[in-house]
Amino acid sequence: MDFLDRYPWIKRWETLLLVVLCLVLVANSQLSQFFFGIDNIANIFRLSIEKAIVVIIMTFVIINGEIDLSVASVMGFAACTVAVLYDAGWSVAFGSLIALLVGATCGAINGYFVAYLGIPSLVVTLAGLIAYRGAARILLRDQSVSGFPDWFTGIAQRGIIGPFPLTIFVFLALFAVAFVILQYTTFGRFVYAIGNNREGSEYAGINVKWVKMRLLIASGVISALAGLFYVMRLGSIRANAAEGFELDIITIVLLGGVSIFGGKGTMLGVGLSLLIVLNLRNGMSLANLPGNTQTSVIGVLLILSVLIPNWAQTIQNYWRRRSAGDKKPLKQPVEEVAENTT
Amino acid sequence: MMEFINRNIRIQQIREISLLIIVAAIIVFFGSQINNYFTPSTFNRISSTVALITVVAVGQTLVILTRNVDLSVGSIVGFTAYFVGHQLGQIPDLHPVLAVGMALGVGALFGLVNGLIVAYGRVPAIVVTLGTLAIYRGLLVQYSGSQSVTTRSLPDWIKDIPQTTVFQIGELDLRMLPFIAIIVVLIFQLVLIYTAFGRRLYAIGSSPEAAEMAGIPAPVLVTLAFVICGALAGLGGFIYLARIGNITTVAARGLELQVIAAVVVGGVNIFGGTGTVFGAMLGAVLIGTIEQSLIRMRVNEFWKDALLGVFIMIAVTADTVILARVRMWWAQIKIRQVDDGEASIATPPTQG
Numbered sequence: 093m094d095f096l097d098r099y100p101w102i103k104r105w106e107t108l109l110l111v112v113l114c115l116v117l118v119a120n121s122q123l124s125q126f127f128f129g130i131d132n133i134a135n136i137f138r139l140s141i142e143k144a145i146v147v148i149i150m151t152f153v154i155i156n157g158e159i160d161l162s163v164a165s166v167m168g169f170a171a172c173t174v175a176v177l178y179d180a181g182w183s184v185a186f187g188s189l190i191a192l193l194v195g196a197t198c199g200a201i202n203g204y205f206v207a208y209l210g211i212p213s214l215v216v217t218l219a220g221l222i223a224y225r226g227a228a229r230i231l232l233r234d235q236s237v238s239g240f241p242d243w244f245t246g247i248a249q250r251g252i253i254g255p256f257p258l259t260i261f262v263f264l265a266l267f268a269v270a271f272v273i274l275q276y277t278t279f280g281r282f283v284y285a286i287g288n289n290r291e292g293s294e295y296a297g298i299n300v301k302w303v304k305m306r307l308l309i310a311s312g313v314i315s316a317l318a319g320l321f322y323v324m325r326l327g328s329i330r331a332n333a334a335e336g337f338e339l340d341i342i343t344i345v346l347l348g349g350v351s352i353f354g355g356k357g358t359m360l361g362v363g364l365s366l367l368i369v370l371n372l373r374n375g376m377s378l379a380n381l382p383g384n385t386q387t388s389v390i391g392v393l394l395i396l397s398v399l400i401p402n403w404a405q406t407i408q409n410y411w412r413r414r415s416a417g418d419k420k421p422l423k424q425p426v427e428e429v430a431e432n433t434t
Numbered sequence: 435m436m437e438f439i440n441r442n443i444r445i446q447q448i449r450e451i452s453l454l455i456i457v458a459a460i461i462v463f464f465g466s467q468i469n470n471y472f473t474p475s476t477f478n479r480i481s482s483t484v485a486l487i488t489v490v491a492v493g494q495t496l497v498i499l500t501r502n503v504d505l506s507v508g509s510i511v512g513f514t515a516y517f518v519g520h521q522l523g524q525i526p527d528l529h530p531v532l533a534v535g536m537a538l539g540v541g542a543l544f545g546l547v548n549g550l551i552v553a554y555g556r557v558p559a560i561v562v563t564l565g566t567l568a569i570y571r572g573l574l575v576q577y578s579g580s581q582s583v584t585t586r587s588l589p590d591w592i593k594d595i596p597q598t599t600v601f602q603i604g605e606l607d608l609r610m611l612p613f614i615a616i617i618v619v620l621i622f623q624l625v626l627i628y629t630a631f632g633r634r635l636y637a638i639g640s641s642p643e644a645a646e647m648a649g650i651p652a653p654v655l656v657t658l659a660f661v662i663c664g665a666l667a668g669l670g671g672f673i674y675l676a677r678i679g680n681i682t683t684v685a686a687r688g689l690e691l692q693v694i695a696a697v698v699v700g701g702v703n704i705f706g707g708t709g710t711v712f713g714a715m716l717g718a719v720l721i722g723t724i725e726q727s728l729i730r731m732r733v734n735e736f737w738k739d740a741l742l743g744v745f746i747m748i749a750v751t752a753d754t755v756i757l758a759r760v761r762m763w764w765a766q767i768k769i770r771q772v773d774d775g776e777a778s779i780a781t782p783p784t785q786g
Contacts, residue, residue, distance in 0.1 A: 205751065209754065209755060210754065211754050212704050214503075215698050215704055216750075218695060218746075219695070219743045219744075219746040219747040219750065220743065220747075222691065222695070222739055222740075222742055222746065223739070223742075223743020223744055223746075223747065225743075226736075226737070226739025226740025226741065227740050229736040229737075229739055229740070230736050230737055230740055233736050234736075343564065343565075352558045352560055352561055353558070384571060384572045384575040384576075385575070385576065387568040388572025388573070389572075391565035391566065391567070391569040391572070392565065392569060394561060394564065394565040395561065395562055398558070399557050402555060402556050
């Protein structure tokens with residue numbers, strides 16, 4: 093136990109994630125000789141770029157103690173907006189701008205209901221999930237739009253440095269900015285403070301409502317940007333675009349050590365978990381596992397990621413108690429209390 | 435008038451009563467817009483849609499009351515629908531009771547897994563069921579080998595269930611599926627009101643710490659709530675099979691969202707502790723009526739989802755913003771009455 097106390101970083105969640113990531117990478121490299129090829133590495137990122145950038149903002153939202161289930165629907169809505177405007181003869185650049193505004197509006201609607209009317213974000217964004225997807229259906233009905241100009245689809249398809257397209261660099265830049273904001277600015281500290289103790293933050297003079305509002309608007313804008321990347325990557329769009337992405341996104345964030353109750357988690361952990369999930373999916377694709385099985389494996393991983401630390405904590409408490417020679421623990425675990433009384 | 439209201443309605447019931455009024459208003463509205471709306475066939479169509487959501491929503495209500503949530507119900511419904519359909523295709527002579535029992539059993543097993551991990555592993559329910567949502571769906575794909583159950587492979591009795599009439603009220607016949615839903619609602623409404631188990635679920639959801647201090651075996655009861663939720667989702671799977679017949683690997687995907695929407699619209703607090711099964715049923719009726727009526731109205735089907743989302747938002751906002759004020763105002767009146775007549779404190783509360 094002394095050993096663990098002397099090197100506290102061993103017990104950090106990020107260390108475990110790093111070990112898991114190494115295991116996944118080693119396993120994958122055994123599966124295919126092309127795994128460490130630069131094309132495969134570019135592919136890993138390119139194919140999931142829209143999930144990756146939403147993960148960044150979702151980290152903020154969950155640390156803040158809220159959740160945004162509507163991200164995938166906002167992605168679809170924004171993507172359909174640009175498609176419909178392009179179909180009606182507008183330029184793609186203008187359409188993209190409108191799409192981002194649409195995203196901001198969706199985020200502002202979520203934010204108003206959550207921050208100022210005090211309705212739980214789970215409920216608000218659940219309604220948002222249905223409504224924004226519905227809006228996408230109104231726009232595009234059952235048609236699909238394609239034939240976007242080359243420069244537009246090229247942003248996500250054509251490599252600018254080696255095989256890496258511009259979207260990957262946008263993601264890296266956003267990630268770096270998010271890292272700095274979350275760990276080193278007042279706003280980032282506010283996000284943690286509100287997630288830890290909302291009432292305390294209010295008494296400390298933080299404008300809690302405005303912080304939440306800004307986060308949810310940012311969530312809308314970045315989801316809309318992700319929707320644009322989705323159109324660029326596929327070059328064709330339908331109303332059910334990006335359906336169900338919210339599950340993958342939330343899974344990655346929670347796997348990164350962010351607590352669903354808010355207040356805990358780091359950008360580093362989320363970055364590592366993003367790498368794990370993307371590489372794991374890539375490896376399972378190389379091993380010819382079907383998509384649903386891949387999702388199941390990630391589901392198991394998600395549950396274990398919370399279950400194992402809980403067990404570790406229980407075992408550690410047990411050891412502490414035994415080594416201290418204390419027969420009666422200070423605080424009994426919940427289930428023991430329950431069993432004693434029945 | 436005021437005295438009558440005071441005597442017969444409690445503050446907690448305002449929510450259900452206002453929901454009833456909203457449902458009635460919506461039915462009148464659609465009735466005035468659509469020709470031939472008030473016919474038995476409209477009633478049948480709406481009631482059989484509502485039946486599925488209601489049965490699953492009842493289980494979901496029990497879980498949400500304990501400050502948890504079960505996102506995996508859609509996958510459980512899909513799996514049991516396929517599983518039972520597949521078994522019936524293999525063994526056509528399977529007794530109906532056994533088939534229903536199988537659906538309940540498979541669902542309960544899935545619910546047990548959820549419940550054990552949530553209650554004894556101390557993992558947040560939203561994390562666990564987000565995981566099992568994917569896992570159960572993956573199991574379905576593995577088990578089915580991406581095959582699907584077709585209506586033709588099913589025995590006749592199960593295809594007849596949706597058309598079976600239990601009893602008639604005037605021109606309206608109550609079909610089997612809504613009848614099952616009503617029975618389920620009645621049973622669990624009574625369980626929640628009159629049994630220790632039901633009251634303890636409210637206690638756990640209102641304040642987990644206080645419940646623990648009071649000696650309530652929370653982990654056992656939370657697990658049990660998840661098992662019941664799973665079993666009812668299994669029953670939902672059976673209803674889905676009877677209604678739809680063709681079951682693919684994407685069966686009932688996204689149903690959990692509709693169910694949670696129904697529960698939340700029905701006034702069950704997502705943070706646990708308040709709400710009733712009856713309210714959840716009204717929520718399901720509201721959502722089902724809007725959905726089916728929009729289809730009947732020939733409102734472009736692409737508008738359906740957007741309007742549904744907006745309606746859910748309006749219902750929830752009305753509940754938190756307006757009804758919170760009404761409840762406060764109501765409570766103030768009660769307090770003033772008590773203050774006015776000192777004697778009324780001594781009399782039993784039913785007279786006050």
